[in-house]
Amino acid sequence: MDVTENKIREILGRGVGETINSEHLARALKSGKKLRVKLGIDPTSPDLHLGHAVILKKLRQFQSAGHKAVLIIGDFTARIGDPSGRDGARQPLMEKEIKKNMKKYLDLAGKIINVKDAHIYKNSTWLSGAEIPYTLASKISVQQVLEREDFQKRLKEGSNISMLEAFYPILQGYDSVACEADVEIGGNDQKFNLLMGRRVQRAFNMPEQDVLMMPLIEGTDGVRKMSKSYGNYIALDEKPNEMFSKIMSVPDEATRKYFLLLTDLSEDEAGDIAKKLPFEQKKILGEKIVSWFYGESSAKKAREYFGKIFSKKEMPENIKVCEVKAGEGWIDFLLFKGFALSRTEAKRLMAGGAIEFNGVKIEWAGEQITKNGVAKIGKHKFVKIKIT
Numbered sequence: 001m002d003v004t005e006n007k008i009r010e011i012l013g014r015g016v017g018e019t020i021n022s023e024h025l026a027r028a029l030k031s032g033k034k035l036r037v038k039l040g041i042d043p044t045s046p047d048l049h050l051g052h053a054v055i056l057k058k059l060r061q062f063q064s065a066g067h068k069a070v071l072i073i074g075d076f077t078a079r080i081g082d083p084s085g086r087d088g089a090r091q092p093l094m095e096k097e098i099k100k101n102m103k104k105y106l107d108l109a110g111k112i113i114n115v116k117d118a119h120i121y122k123n124s125t126w127l128s129g130a131e132i133p134y135t136l137a138s139k140i141s142v143q144q145v146l147e148r149e150d151f152q153k154r155l156k157e158g159s160n161i162s163m164l165e166a167f168y169p170i171l172q173g174y175d176s177v178a179c180e181a182d183v184e185i186g187g188n189d190q191k192f193n194l195l196m197g198r199r200v201q202r203a204f205n206m207p208e209q210d211v212l213m214m215p216l217i218e219g220t221d222g223v224r225k226m227s228k229s230y231g232n233y234i235a236l237d238e239k240p241n242e243m244f245s246k247i248m249s250v251p252d253e254a255t256r257k258y259f260l261l262l263t264d265l266s267e268d269e270a271g272d273i274a275k276k277l278p279f280e281q282k283k284i285l286g287e288k289i290v291s292w293f294y295g296e297s298s299a300k301k302a303r304e305y306f307g308k309i310f311s312k313k314e315m316p317e318n319i320k321v322c323e324v325k326a327g328e329g330w331i332d333f334l335l336f337k338g339f340a341l342s343r344t345e346a347k348r349l350m351a352g353g354a355i356e357f358n359g360v361k362i363e364w365a366g367e368q369i370t371k372n373g374v375a376k377i378g379k380h381k382f383v384k385i386k387i388t
Contacts, residue, residue: 001032012212013063014119015054015261017188020195020211025183028067028210037062038197038209041109042074044081044093044102048108049233050185050289053212054261056112069118070179071109073075073102076124077171080164108236111293119179126178127171136170139203141197145169148192155381156197169193173200181209182261188213189225217261219371220360222251225275231299231364240294244302245359247286249373255285262290306359319374321384327368330355332383339377354378357385 010030012019019025028035039059041052048056056178063069078098093101106115126132145166148154148236154161169192176184176197186194191213198208221233226233234246255278259270265288273281283303291299322337332347333339336354340346347365351354355362358373375383 001034002064003030007061007065011058011065013041013230015058016212017215018191018200018211018213021208024211025210025212029181032217034244035062035067036070036119036180036181037067038070038072038176038179038184039186040072040074040175041105042078042081043098043105044078046101046104047228047233047235048105049226049228049235050262051217051219051233052108053112053185054187054217054235056109057262058212058214060113061184062185063117066253067183067250070118070181071113071115071118072175072179073105073120074172074175075099075102075122076127077168077175080168080171081083087203092184104237111236121175121179123171123178125345128172132174136167136174138200139182140170140173142166144199166181169196170200173197176201176205176209177206180206182207182352183212185212185214187216187225189216215257215261218251218256220246220249222254222367223370228360231367236293240278240290240298241305241338242301242361243293244286244290244299245356247289248282248306249281249358249360250285253280255281258289267373270290276346294377298325309359311342321386323386323388324369326370326387328370331365331366332368334377339381349377 005044008026010234011029012022013024024078038057039047039055059069075098078093078101079095081093091207106120109115146161149168151161151166172193174194175181177200179199182196184194191211194211194213198211202210218224218232219226220234221230221232224230224232233241234243238246247258256270256274259265259273263285264269266272273284283306286306287303290302294302322333324333329351331340331343334346334349335343340349350363350365353361353363354377356376357369369385369387372387373385377383377387
């Protein structure tokens, strides 16, 4: 076990948003005890992205200190959907869709943590038993569940809260009982669920887990958290060129947080980079992150590719400028500006990867235009987009 001050400082300090019972966790880390560190991920989409990488990176830090990583794939809880941060109920997922989403999870998680040395569970293993809901329902009160901020907001607005949603945090909390978690890590939007794990453990006469929460990173839109639902994510298996280009589209103000949470650069090193122009900062960031997943050679090639495609030499000198209202959909833009003859053709262009914006392919039919930039349509058409 690595109980050095540097390792403990790395685990408890770098990029951590909040810790529940930090003094107890610090003592446990110093004691040399091998802790079981839990991370749960619901397979609500087929991709893991850089937002997940932030938390997986913290799990890797525990592993490198000799602790046991416990990864819970929430195939049962995914059927309900986590209500955290939601203004309304999620659409329930069918078992077939959940199984499809799960296929790549271990391969993607394995890009960051040592999967072979981790304990991997699906929570349907213990939650699908008919007696579990009855056992849990008798140990947690309705008031304890409804005190969460998301539910209070919806109650005030008169929005419905399904019984399944109310049960979600209790079921997720039971995961901590089943896997005997000493520590649970997650995003800071998961605070209620993580604390519920402590509450359920207490109800089962178990020691309460310590909780370590990480800040959320904003997606490429710079506004909302990185999420598949919002179409603003950077997948862990994105091709090097695509990954680099998407990182280059991250808003300038989010760059420092990306350096802190997604690289191993020291505070001083990150501070030196912050003195450079924002565009140069993001080039370094893109190269660091692509190198993490694909190696230095691929990262350098991705940087060169981006520079070549977006150098002035590769574009016409006089690019047409199109004024667009903020929030206009890409399909409407292509249709109304004459780049597609029908909505069907616009969707086909997007699905085929023929539309790029600031170096990032636009493939999601519902994506909106939210900022200025350069769009590439097909192989040779370039237009400057100006938000009005």
